[in-house]
Amino acid sequence: MTAVIGYAARTRALAAPNSRIRRILPVGLLALDAAIAAITTGAAALLDNGMSFDPDSADLATRTSAPLLVLGWVVVIGLGGGYRTQVLGGGADEYKRVLNATLAYSGIVAFVLFMAQADVSRSFFLFFFLFGLPALLLARWGARNVLHRARSKGHLGVPVLIAGDNRHVDQIHGILDQARWLGYRVVGAVTPADEIGAAVGNVPVVGTTDDVTEAALRADAEVILFAGGSSTSAQDLQEKVWDAEERGIGVVVAQSATGITTGRATYRPVGGLPLMHLGAPAWAQATRIGKRTFDVIGASALLFFFSPLFLFIALRIKLHDGGPVFFQQSRVGRQGVPFRCAKFRTMVTDAEDLLAALHVATGYDGGLFKMDDDPRITKPGRWLRRYSFDELPQLWNVVRGDMSLVGPRPPLPIEVAQYDAAARRRLHVRPGMTGLWQVSGRSDLSYDHSIRLDLYYVDNWSMLQDLHILWRTVGVVFNAKGAY
Structure with a gap:
């Protein structure tokens, strides 16, 4: 006990500056958003003749419209919780709040302009939001990366x-x-x-x-x-x-x-007692036509884009040992339906025959089997696994409906046989080529941690979160961390 109190006393002076910086983080983000909104307003005005900001020629209404647009934008983001410290730096909620606030503000501005019959062209209005929204989200992403790097080095904790x-x-x-x-x-x-x-x-x-x-x-x-x-x-x-x-x-x-997962909970007070009502589970939304349409279009486009790479990889594998190019393995999909999961072959042709001996040598006791230096992996296979190129044929599984672009990791039948009631919830949605497990550590994660991330995804699915995961996957793949 004394040691802990002494540690706290020694670090209090160091933590104080960090605490002050953390308190002004929302102010810094507000200033960043205001700067982007101002730049967007100015750029829209320069590219469109529908509004002039020349102080010598513009009337009072015109001179005040730009600052009001900027001020209103950051105010609506603030009212939407976009500067709350609880949402900064983690999860998709921060992006969702900025997105929803901007969409709401665009509706407010459109209504005000319509009622006031303001002489503002449609091109100015569209550019203002179509350019401003991506700029805001990109700035938040950049600020988040800076914050993550600082935290990873022990600062601002x-x-x-x-x-x-x-x-x-x-x-x-x-x-x-x-x-x-x-x-x-x-x-x-x-x-x-x-x-x-x-x-x-x-x-x-x-x-x-x-x-x-x-x-x-x-x-x-x-x-x-x-x-x-x-x-x-x-x-x-x-x-x-x-x-x-x-x-x-x-x-x-x-x-x-x-x-209880509270993401889908609403509260209604009855006689002073707050009753928590649970809405439809998020996984029910993840199985509907919107996500499926996105998967089919996205996977088809990626298959076309990566077709030259497919040819190069196939030749590389074939020339190495003359074995088959593809490896197909039985995996379990939505609602427990098995399917054949396609991959580029990264192991020797008799890899399955060597598996039992490796289980004994490593003390394998269940779950997904992974080795940091698996002797069965071929030379081209190591390169393919490093950048997850071996998983590209799963795009065809996505088109067929076996998998999704984003979802839980596709499990083996032996894993599913060991599932408890909680883990079986993973099977409510299609497994994904990428997911929270991929962007949170890949093979560096423990089996239990991987299951926990998958269950969180199932219970808290959203389309915005899928887009966020896809964006993060690009960085994770090229960083090659946790890939083996």
Whole structure:
């Protein structure tokens, strides 16, 4: 306990500047958005004669219209939650808020211009938003990358205390340690009184879940992350949250603490009791015609674009050892329906016969089998795997309807046979060529972590998230991290 308090005291001076910078991050983003909106307005005016900003010739209404357009844009983004610290730097929610706010603002501006019968050309209006929206999203992406790099190097981290039983504390800490770009710096943990004394990885235990707020203050934590086992009942958890908030400590609640995914939840008070209504699950939306149409068009276009690369890869494999170009393996698709998953062959022709011996040599005990230096991989196969080119034939699986461009990792039948009730939820949607597992670490992820990411995708699907994952996949593939 003393060591933890001493550590907090030694790092308090270092953390103070970080804390100040974190507080002004929303202001910096607001200034960035305002600058982009101003540049967009000026560019639209220069490219269109429908509005003049010459101070010597423009009247008062014209001179004030540009600043009002800029101000209104950032105000609507702010009202839409685009500058809330909780959404900055992680997930697709930040982009979604900027997108929705911009679409809403375009409707507001169009209505005002129509009612005022303003003399503004359609080309100015279209350029203003069609150029401005991508520019805003691209700027957010750039700012997020800068923030992620700073966090990965240990800067701008938020001191976090994890509350929960030993198993959940260890699980949450592993996730946060792997995803340092999230900016959570674990300074300690509190566990139930009957688990005090048990080791929790390398996380110092600074108290019990009964005095979680006091422990957070002692450890100089700015946020308490409540995980499974942190409370004995919903009322107990609520009281702990109230106590933390009254002391000025931020609160994050992991799904494991409640067992409910709240992304599709709405609350309706009845007699002072807030009732949580769960809407249709996100996976139901992910199976509809919109996503399928996007898959077919996108996969067909990519097949045409990569056709020269297909020919080069096929020749490279054939000339290496004379074996077959493609390797087909049985995988399990939506609702448990098996299909043949196509890949470029990256292993020796008798790879399946050597698998049993490798299982014994590596102590394989279930799940997806991966080796950092698999001796069965051929020379061209290593290059193909490094950049995931071996998976390009799966585009044909997407066109056929076996797979999707984005989705859970396609599992083997032996994996599905070991699924519990939770893991079987992965089968509600088509497996994907890429997904959260791909952009979060690929083969560096543990089996349990991969399953957890897939379940999150199934429960929180959105088209915007799919586009975000596809965008991130490009960087992950060329970075080649976690590919083997």
